[in-house]
Amino acid sequence: MSDDRGFPADGEEFGLSYWLDVGDVIVEVSPGWEDFAQENGGDGIEAKKVLGRNLLSFVHGDVTRMYVRSLVQSARMLRRPICRTYRCDSPDMRRFMEMRLTLENSGLLRWEHRTLRTEPLSRRIEFAVGSAGRSRRIVVRCSICNRLKASGGWCEPDRYEAPLPAVEATVPVIYGVCPDCLGGRSTISASG
Incomplete structure (x- = not known):
């Protein structure tokens, strides 16, 4: 199933x-x-x-x-x-x-x-890989835990305060690996 x-x-x-x-x-x-x-x-x-x-x-x-x-x-x-x-x-x-x-x-x-x-997720959020236009900022998204790099550190996607107009439904991202996941300290667990 x-x-x-x-x-x-x-x-x-x-x-x-x-x-x-x-x-x-x-x-x-x-x-x-x-x-x-x-x-x-x-x-x-x-x-x-x-x-x-x-x-x-x-x-x-x-x-x-x-x-x-x-x-x-x-x-x-x-x-x-x-x-x-x-x-x-x-x-x-x-x-x-x-x-x-x-x-x-x-x-x-x-x-x-x-x-x-x-x-x-507490709210719907979509991502697109690629370059952003001059008016849009590209965000780093961890390929392992999916958290986003924000000014205060790494946060959950639905808690990210995107610096985009309210009508924007898609956040432009590039992929990397956050320090926690790169260091083997993943924030992901098998249980809730």
Whole structure:
């Protein structure tokens, strides 16, 4: 069973998976991939558009790319599963997730994802990757915990006071990794 965005229901086993070859090229996706892509407005993430492409072509921000590379290298070098929690929010829901990277006997690296729990955001907020016009400020968003860098530190997305006109519905972001997540002190927990 899955939630309204195609992720496994809270506490379910890993449901969404993909496999990487030694060059970090996506060579296989799990059977539910197409449904997940469609349910999440998947322009660009349908199986035919991800197979044969390097994983890092889907990762935004230099710090985030370094983080992903270190996870992949650790799983391959240590030859044991690597598990990490992260957030994959929708515009109105916090989704607390877990990923597991496992090096298989075939040499392929299996990357799996599952939902640990969800909770509503206090207000709807959308983000767009890219450059901002001269009148808009780009905000740094942590790729792991989804918090935003504000003048007073890092805060939850729905608590961010955007310096944008009230009619603006989308906050322009670049992706990075906050000091807590980079240092292994993630603010994400499996329980509420």
